[in-house]
Amino acid sequence: MARSELDPSRADITAMMTAATSFVSDFLDGLPDAPASGETTVPARLHAPPTEGPGSFDALLATVADAASRAVETAGGDYFAYFPAGGLFASAVAELLAQTVNRFTAVGDMAPGLVALEQSVLRWLCAEFGLPSGAGGLLTSGASTATLSALLAARQRALGPRGDADTAWSDRLRVYVTEHTHHCVAKAARIAGLPAGAVRTVPTNGEHRMDPDAAREAVRRDRASGHHPLLLVGTAGATSTGTVDPLPDLADLTRDENLWFHVDAAYGGGFQLTARGRRTLRGVERADSITLDPHKSLFLQYGTGVLLVRNPATLHAAHAADADYLQDLDHDDDLPDFADLGVELTREFRGLRLWLPLHLHGVGAFRAALDEKLDLAARAERHLREFAEVPLRPDLTVLTFRVPGGDETNRRLLEWLNATRRVFLSSTRVDGRYTPRLCVLSHRTRAEHVDRALGLIREGAETRPW
Numbered sequence: 001m002a003r004s005e006l007d008p009s010r011a012d013i014t015a016m017m018t019a020a021t022s023f024v025s026d027f028l029d030g031l032p033d034a035p036a037s038g039e040t041t042v043p044a045r046l047h048a049p050p051t052e053g054p055g056s057f058d059a060l061l062a063t064v065a066d067a068a069s070r071a072v073e074t075a076g077g078d079y080f081a082y083f084p085a086g087g088l089f090a091s092a093v094a095e096l097l098a099q100t101v102n103r104f105t106a107v108g109d110m111a112p113g114l115v116a117l118e119q120s121v122l123r124w125l126c127a128e129f130g131l132p133s134g135a136g137g138l139l140t141s142g143a144s145t146a147t148l149s150a151l152l153a154a155r156q157r158a159l160g161p162r163g164d165a166d167t168a169w170s171d172r173l174r175v176y177v178t179e180h181t182h183h184c185v186a187k188a189a190r191i192a193g194l195p196a197g198a199v200r201t202v203p204t205n206g207e208h209r210m211d212p213d214a215a216r217e218a219v220r221r222d223r224a225s226g227h228h229p230l231l232l233v234g235t236a237g238a239t240s241t242g243t244v245d246p247l248p249d250l251a252d253l254t255r256d257e258n259l260w261f262h263v264d265a266a267y268g269g270g271f272q273l274t275a276r277g278r279r280t281l282r283g284v285e286r287a288d289s290i291t292l293d294p295h296k297s298l299f300l301q302y303g304t305g306v307l308l309v310r311n312p313a314t315l316h317a318a319h320a321a322d323a324d325y326l327q328d329l330d331h332d333d334d335l336p337d338f339a340d341l342g343v344e345l346t347r348e349f350r351g352l353r354l355w356l357p358l359h360l361h362g363v364g365a366f367r368a369a370l371d372e373k374l375d376l377a378a379r380a381e382r383h384l385r386e387f388a389e390v391p392l393r394p395d396l397t398v399l400t401f402r403v404p405g406g407d408e409t410n411r412r413l414l415e416w417l418n419a420t421r422r423v424f425l426s427s428t429r430v431d432g433r434y435t436p437r438l439c440v441l442s443h444r445t446r447a448e449h450v451d452r453a454l455g456l457i458r459e460g461a462e463t464r465p466w
């Protein structure tokens with residue numbers, strides 16, 4: 001039978017893969033010496049619409065290379081801003097395989113083999129987090145969509161046999177966060193239709209971690225005034241400061257007050273694979289739901305998040321829907337129908353992105369790489385303290401610091417650092433003050449990158465070359 005016109009011949013596939021292999025190898029070979037940020041102007045040719053006739057693959061690859069170079073080098077070892085991850089080559093290969101076979105993994109019985117691979121990774125993660133054997137979850141686009149699903153599950157559980165939420169009840173729901181909780185929680189509350197005042201900001205202690213007594217007090221006050229405390233978010237690695245909330249105390253509180261305990265480990269979750277990280281995240285095993293972003297602390301490509309839940313039936317209750325056109329689908333009891341657990345029906349098959357590198361490199365390689373990041377962060381902290389203030393004890397690998405001088409000096413320092421194109425950092429505010437921030441997280445960041453960054457920071461602080 002004839003091939004689709006859109007399927008290349010074996011010879012064409014070989015030619016494309018050979019060229020793509022060169023592209024990938026050249027990119028990875030060039031990374032150690034690549035500038036930390038590139039040209040940011042975008043020439044008109046990159047806005048050109050597709051042509052009516054065929055193009056040349058080599059010419060198109062050159063366009064891709066050009067477009068990709070106009071960026072902050074988020075894949076390189078000199079990237080310390082926000083949350084570096086790097087991206088794993090094995091995941092990129094997994095993606096090629098997954099997208100070539102293009103299976104429909106929204107329901108278990110359409111592609112049970114691949115759904116089983118995805119489920120095996122989720123079960124392994126549940127075990128690493130100390131969740132009970134019935135726990136489960138799904139892979140999502142990131143922590144934002146995972147958080148939305150956790151919130152919907154919490155609301156459904158609180159509704160119980162009442163069925164649908166009535167406005168009077170919904171309008172009195174309350175969610176507890178701190179000023180350092182990621183904004184995806186407020187966004188999820190808005191999307192879920194919770195009222196404007198639903199998200200309550202609980203005070204932190206002197207170290208910017210949620211104050212459990214203040215949280216308990218807020219919950220009790222709300223309940224006494226007729227509100228319905230629903231969910232509390234403990235953050236395991238805050239975006240701004242990297243700090244971890246006192247999870248065991250928050251777990252006690254949510255148990256006593258019958259709240260859903262959500263742990264946002266979007267950044268910190270990967271460190272659960274290390275002995276030090278497990279100590280820091282102690283209490284996470286008591287969560288009702290956990291988000292983690294493999295595109296942060298498991299070094300994966302952007303667009304890979306995880307939601308784990310203690311009781312998957314709660315997710316199912318919040319998301320399952322049926323329709324006449326789905327009537328032919330069997331429901332395999334051993335395999336999940338991911339469509340019933342999250343917001344997507346048709347979904348990317350993200351499972352192989354995790355499965356392949358974990359099996360190929362072995363889990364030990366991930367534990368070792370994460371341990372190295374913890375060591376490098378400790379090394380960076382020691383060096384920074386020689387000439388800068390480190391306002392918060394780092395729990396994981398985010399360091400905040402201020403060099404002598406006020407906000408303006410620190411803002412200029414960051415601008416100068418990034419303008420050198422040898423490092424890339426970002427900033428936040430701590431206690432209302434402008435604070436540069438350095439996050440060690442890329443698998444490609446080694447001691448020499450950290451030392452070079454610290455050398456530049458010190459040079460900037462001491463010579464003020466702006």
Ligand SMILES: *Cc1c(COP(=O)(O)O)cnc(C)c1O
Pocket residue numbers: 083141142143144145182184235237238239264265266267293305
């Ligand atoms: C990054 C981050 C998020 C949001 O995750 P996305 O994957 O970007 O949606 C949520 N919480 C924390 C703590 C984060 O660091």
